[in-house]
Amino acid sequence: MSLPPGFLDELRNRTSLTQVVGRKVMWDNRKSNQGKGDMWAPCPFHHEKTASFHVDDRKGFYHCFGCQASGDAIKFVRETENVGFMEAIEILAQEAGMEVPKQDPKAQQKADRRTQLAEVMEQAVQFFRLELKRGPAAEARAYLAKRGLGQGALDRFEIGFAPPGWENLREHLVQKGVDPELMLACGLVKKSDKGRAPYDVFRNRIMFPIRDARGRAIAFGGRAMDPDDNAKYLNSPETELFDKSRNLYNMREARAASGKGQRLIVAEGYMDVIALSEAGFPASVAPLGTAVTEPQMQLMWRMSDEPVIALDGDKAGLRAAYRVIDLALPLLEAGKGLRFAIMPEGKDPDDLLRAEGPEAVAKVLDEAIPMVALLWRQETEGRVFDSPERKAALDKQLRARIARIADPFLRRHYGDEIKELRYQLFRPQRGGFQGGYQKGGFQKGPRRDWKAPPPPTATAKASLLASGDETAEERLREAVILAALVTCPEVAVEFDEQLDSMRCRDPDHAALRDVILRAIGRESDLRDMAEGAIGPEALEMLLSARHVAVVPCIRNPGNAAQTRLTVAEEFAKLEAHLGWQAELTEATEDMEDLADEALTWRLAEAAKARAQAGRLKDEDDAEYVIGANGAQVDRAEKNALDSLLSQIRFDKGQG
Known part of the structure; x- marks a missing residue:
């Protein structure tokens, strides 16, 4: 076919x-x-x-x-x-997302026709380039020189000139034996409404050839030399060769430069791209007279995982950036994002280059902000959030925007970033509060004397949980999970999704997690891979740590059933702990604004889930006794507590 x-x-x-x-x-x-x-x-x-x-x-x-x-x-x-x-x-x-065309018996004819059209376009490119050197193009040459374009740049970008007049290009191509119907199909001439011969589309304009990824001339962009012209920039109409939504200006050269490590820059217009390329930023592209489209976004991501959108420093530039955000949100994937470089107010990249040089542009590009930061700016800039209603409206709008991200893991990370930005916005506005609410607002009450707690004992200091920060419990549970899977790697495949989403607080833990995932299917290599990733000493320290060495499946390596139960239990405890922390953090923020029964219920449920996850598997078989308050207490836990209290009283008596 x-x-x-x-x-x-x-x-x-x-x-x-x-x-x-x-x-x-x-x-x-x-x-x-x-x-x-x-x-x-x-x-x-x-x-x-x-x-x-x-x-x-x-x-x-x-x-x-x-x-x-x-x-x-x-x-x-x-x-x-x-x-x-x-x-x-x-x-x-x-x-x-493409439909395979049905069998077309005329496919070869169409291929031949496209070849013909491409040849006509090349003849037009040469005609416009020659015209730039003639007398009528003096003003155009002066304009290009003023914009800092030397002969080298004119040749590299094949810049030309369409002279004034209605039939210059048409007559030239007719003399070359080109059928007027092919000129119409290329978008070089238009049919006359008055029954006359077709006339030139581009007149008295500086011409910029547009080439596809294969280097074929498929269209033109023309800048008017007449300040009274209705269209400052005019692009070719869509043709059999040209689909403006699926091409980018300077795409072929930018793709090659990006492949050599240059960052991909998306500018607004042809002159910006040319100026950037000449100043040492060759991986520069521009959309073709319209806002960025979805196919263009995919083309950019094929060239670079994180293109930099270079914006003019004015309101129009920001509006264009916000449109890009709306387009990009549903298309985002892990590792595929955007950054935004905002030029100084009133300047575009070309202006900044001519005023301050490439170093100034490089500095702006280096300071490009991630898309989530510009999304936050769009929703908050110029607004005041001095009431619960306004804050709630902001939260609702942000949730709706983030919900458009299809990837659940990426959506979660966006939510975490937004929560941090929200905290930074609202937290400084909250003053300390002591006293109670009286008519007219909260009133300060008298300060209470505060006594420092007694210093910790040597035993307490030795506790890993006590000596660590608020992430200590996470790190301990991560260590148990990773050590268990290292000693029994064939179980890892059952927990690959949980492992992949586990946020490791320790760099060695993160490296070991990645090694375990990569070793699925070749478990016999895991030990060597683990030592190569974090070093034999670090691996041995992990496996011999007190909180790890006491775990039954570590003492009995290779027991798949025991390892499976241990890892499942630790993941459950870790998830409950993280859920408790998230609820507690959010509730702490909400508590300062409004505390109600729903809030306390949420905290109680989170605490219950955390306690349930922390139970031993055989807890239902535990022996209970009645405590002093009438509640059931695990006998073993009560005995341990009584022993601890006795020791404290003994130490106090000795002191």
Whole structure:
């Protein structure tokens, strides 16, 4: 079956090879560089322990240095799914949201026609470039020189000039034997409403050729030299070659520069892109006369995981940025984001370059803020939150915005960041409160004398929980989970999702967690991988720590059933502890504004869940006695408490 011209190019543009291959391999995070699309893994086509399978996401190509397998996304799907060419196309097209065209017997004719149109566009590029050197273009040349563009820049970006007059380009192409119908199909001329011959679309304008990812001229952008012209910038209409929502200005050159490590900059217009590129920022692109579209966003993320949106420092620039946020929220994925560089007020990147040089632009780009910060600014700037109603309205709006993020883990991180920004906004406004509420507001009462607590005993000081910070319990439970899985790695696959979402407070814990996840499927290598990640001494310290060594499955390594119960119980306790902390933090903030029965009920339920998670598995079999207050008390816990109290009284008597 013949596919329409350009379909496979579009499919490859929309497909991330890293995502396609990632379903079949486990990436080697130490060797891979996700930011550059440079990924390594053990080869899925032959058995190996080392990561010799390389994926270059920017080029859309894979190669194994062991078995020499290589190809693109289509070939990978064919080989791994054991399907034919068209079946692989259908699989990838469905994932990319594209519909595979039905069989077209005229596909070759269409391919030939697109080739013809591209040739006509190239002739137009050459015509405009020659016209820039002629007499009528003197004013245009002066303008370009004033903007700091030398001959080198004019040649690199193939800048030209459409002379005044209604038929200059048309007559030139007719002399070259070009059919006027092809000129119409290219968007170079328009039909006359008065029955005359077609006339030139671009007149008295500086011309900027627009090329696709393959380097073909597909359209033009023209800047008017007449200040009274209705359109300062005019783009080609959409044609068989040109879909403005799926292309970017300077895309081919920017993709190559981004692949070499340059950060991708998204500017507003052609002149900004040219100025940035000439100043040492070659990975610069611009949308084509419209706001950024979803396909353009995906193109940017194919080139860079975190493009920088360079904004003009005015209200219009901010409005454009806010539109980008609205577009990007539903499309966000882990590792795919945006940053925003806001130029000084009243300046665009070109203005800043000419006024202060590349160093000033680099400084603004280095200070680019993440999207969540600009989202917060959009919702809070210029507003006053001096009442519960206004604060509640802000919370409601922010929840609605964040809810548009499809990825639940990313949505949670956005929520955490927003909560921290909210805390910083409202917390300084809350003064200390002592006394009670009287008519006219809260009144200060007399200060109470405060006595420092007695110093801790040596036994208390030795406690890991007491000597740690508020995250100590988390770190202790994380250590038990990781140690248990290191001693019995075949159980890890049952807890892969919980492990992946576990926020490790200790860097060694984080490294060990990643190693355990990577070792799923090759458990025999885990010990060596763990020692390589954190060092043999650190691993031995973890396994011999007092709070770890006493765990039954650590004392009896390899017992899968015991390990499974231990890890499940520790995850439950950890989740309950984190839930309790979250409720307590939020309730503390709410308590200062309004305390009610619902709030105390929430705290009670969270405490109950935490206590329930902390129970031993055989607690229902425990012996109970009646305490002094009439409540049931675990006999073992009561005996331990009585012993502790006796010791305290003895120490006090000795003192």
